[in-house]
Amino acid sequence: MTDTAELPEPPDDWRPDNPRPAGWLTPEDLAVVRAQLPLVYVDAVPVRVDESGDVVAVGLLLRMGPRGLTRSLVSGRVLYHERIRDALLRHIEKDLGPVALPQVPASPQPFTVAEYFPTPGITPFHDPRQHAVSMAYVVPVGGDCRPQQDALDLAWLTPEEACSDVVQAEFQGGRGVLVKQAMAWVGRLA
Amino acid sequence: MTDTAELPEPPDDWRPDNPRPAGWLTPEDLAVVRAQLPLVYVDAVPVRVDESGDVVAVGLLLRMGPRGLTRSLVSGRVLYHERIRDALLRHIEKDLGPVALPQVPASPQPFTVAEYFPTPGITPFHDPRQHAVSMAYVVPVGGDCRPQQDALDLAWLTPEEACSDVVQAEFQGGRGVLVKQAMAWVGRLA
Amino acid sequence: MTDTAELPEPPDDWRPDNPRPAGWLTPEDLAVVRAQLPLVYVDAVPVRVDESGDVVAVGLLLRMGPRGLTRSLVSGRVLYHERIRDALLRHIEKDLGPVALPQVPASPQPFTVAEYFPTPGITPFHDPRQHAVSMAYVVPVGGDCRPQQDALDLAWLTPEEACSDVVQAEFQGGRGVLVKQAMAWVGRLA
Amino acid sequence: MTDTAELPEPPDDWRPDNPRPAGWLTPEDLAVVRAQLPLVYVDAVPVRVDESGDVVAVGLLLRMGPRGLTRSLVSGRVLYHERIRDALLRHIEKDLGPVALPQVPASPQPFTVAEYFPTPGITPFHDPRQHAVSMAYVVPVGGDCRPQQDALDLAWLTPEEACSDVVQAEFQGGRGVLVKQAMAWVGRLA
DSSP states (O other), X not given: OGGGTTSSOOOOOOOTTSOOOTTOOOHHHHHHHHTTSOEEEEEEEEEEEOTTSOEEEEEEEEEEETTEEEEEOEXXXXXXXXXXXXXXXXXXXXXXXXXXXXXXXXXXXXXXXXXXXXXXXXXSOBOTTOOEEEEEEEEEBOSOOXXXXXXXXXXXXXXXXXXXXXXXXXXXXXXXXXXXHHHHHTTOOO | XXXXXXXXXXXXXXXXXXXXXXXXXXXXXXXXXXXXXXEEEEEEEXXXXXXXXXXXXXXXXXXXXXXXXXXXXXXXXXXXXXXXXXXXXHHHHHHHOTTOOBOOOSSOOOSXXXXXXXXXXSSSOBOTTOOEEEEEEXXXXXXXXXXXXXEEEEEEEOHHHXXXXXXHTTOOTTHXXXXXXXXXXXXXXX | OGGGTTSSOOOOOOOTTSOOOTTXXXXXXXXXXXXXXXXXXXXXXXXXXXXXXXXXXXXXXXXXXXXXXXXXXXXXXOOTTOOHHHHHHHHHHHHHOTTOOBOOOSSOOOSEEEEEBSSTTSSSOBXXXXXXXXXXXXXXXOSOOOOOTTEEEEEEEOHHHHHSHHHHTTOOTTHHHHHXXXXXXXXXXX | OGGGTTSSOOOOOOOTTSOOOTXXXXXXXHHHHHTTSOEEEEEEEEEEEOXXXXXXXXXXXXXEEXXXXXXXXXXXXXXXXXXXXXXXXXXXXXXXXXXXXXXXXXXXXXXXXXXXXSSTTSSXXXXXXXXXXXXXXXXEBOSOOOOOTTEEXXXXXXXXXXXXXXXXXXXXXXXXXXXXXXXXXXXXXX
16 A cells, blocks of 8 residues: 555555556556546445345444544445446455455446545545545445455444444544445435 | 236236235225325336346246237335335245345335326326336346246346337337336446 | 324325315325325425535424424325326425425436335334325425415525434434435535 | 547547646646546536426537537536536536526436446447546536537437437437436436
């Protein structure tokens, strides 16, 4: 996470040890672009559903950041020539492991679009590194999920817990609001 | 299907041999209500998806009606004190059998609402028996699907085939339009 | 509001002094139907938007109910042979007056469907009188709005105020949750 | 339109004579970025609605391209530090003039996301210049619309006409499919 060492939460996916598909930028190029263009992102809210499709739990990652422990969602860039649904699958596998068995939605219509600005206060969403436009999806996962790479833990919380003030205070950049928007959309906002 | 013998396509679920949960109406009562109130319906478009969630096939039922063979979707009433998602599950099991393994959407937001009027031409949807307001969902099914009861066959068509003029002509009451709306919403309209 | 005198909040529109279009039920018939069928409803969340479409205020009605003052939304039944968009217009005119200049959404896709059950706890929504399935829409109004009939006041609150604990406590039947879902959907949930 | 002279349809907004806000790229820089990153776009489908919000006409631009006349929508890039709703307003003013009186939707949820790939066939959408991820909105316009800049004409077609084979053949890059998706979403697909 070389290029984001000083940042509160790194939703990006570049890492020195990762293979770089065609179209990936060097950290230097990415830094230049980030100051000039909005980047295309996806946010996935992983959920467990019961047999009737009702959301019973939300999967939140716990990461150690420069300011302490933070909760986060599955999130990351859409690469050049990558479909949104393939980006969702790649980031879910990266964060939850290869046997999470995600059910990527059939429709590209997101439940919302989160606009992360480098300036706080324009929208509820903030990313000091960049302007990211993130299409957000609720993704039921049916398999075994294990936190990968830099995540310390993956916790399954009830919708009520995930929307509680205590848990909401553990998010950064407005991602707690995104969880509440997701729970509102699935009819599970308290 | 006593109360619908003269009708082109019976999306209702009352049958003499069915158990009647509390709140079910007699055919006589239902006939009275149908002339005075809109009824709450659900329409489900059963689909097969690939591992990235992309729709690859649409499941269409083939039924014998008074005017010949017609294609139809999974459709039916929402009962008193029944959740929409439970109505979807009940109708999918009724039409596709008990091991279809449907993934009922996590959100109650339908992709559209089809308003079936007894008078043709007000909307694209028409039901000579009643005014039905139907919330429509795309439902991926992962298991074995077998046509039940009065359906002769269940055919899996590609989105292109399902939207073709030939297949569209085999629907009644505007249900072909609903299939096209579903394919438009999942990004598979030709 | 004869048939609902003992009830906490009457989202229905039948009144002895109202003209009855064809298909309206007598209070007695409606009482029978309410115990046997879900009714089709619409909920409208009236909002003021700025010139870029961003929601800046939510219009909440203040009504005197049997348990004191309560906040409410624009809400009511869809009548036999009435389109959803016509029901929205009718209820908005009924509650906000004839010059509210509502912008009814172009799409029938609601931001959510609120399922009001006579039994509390099945969903966040509860209506002791009936099972109502309500398609919910955010409706920008550009004109002059005046509370009509039984409403004492119409107050324009910021999204933050409308979602605050104090205001949320003034709703009944889960309608406060519906306001929060609406604000989540327009990106204005705090 | 220096950097797109050889391209079938230029949905981009860079022009030599335009003022360049901070964050705009030179044509050279944009060309480099276009080969490495997906760009954030918006598509707006301008519509006329009747007093109940029902779509009665679709506004299509007529442009002269290298291969002849083509129909197009209002479309363009989202700039660095620009909100989606401000990008929609800017592109609508650019293409339809300053008094179109657009009603930008209250919610950031698009009716679909169109993924334009430089390689044809991956999705219905194709842009030989770049990979663009475009959030698509239906935007009612109430004012006077006049084609601006490089557009020859703005024609208001009924939904049926806009979805007809003749008109569909006049679009490029899949934008005709996007119009059909929009009409499906508003309930006006034939």
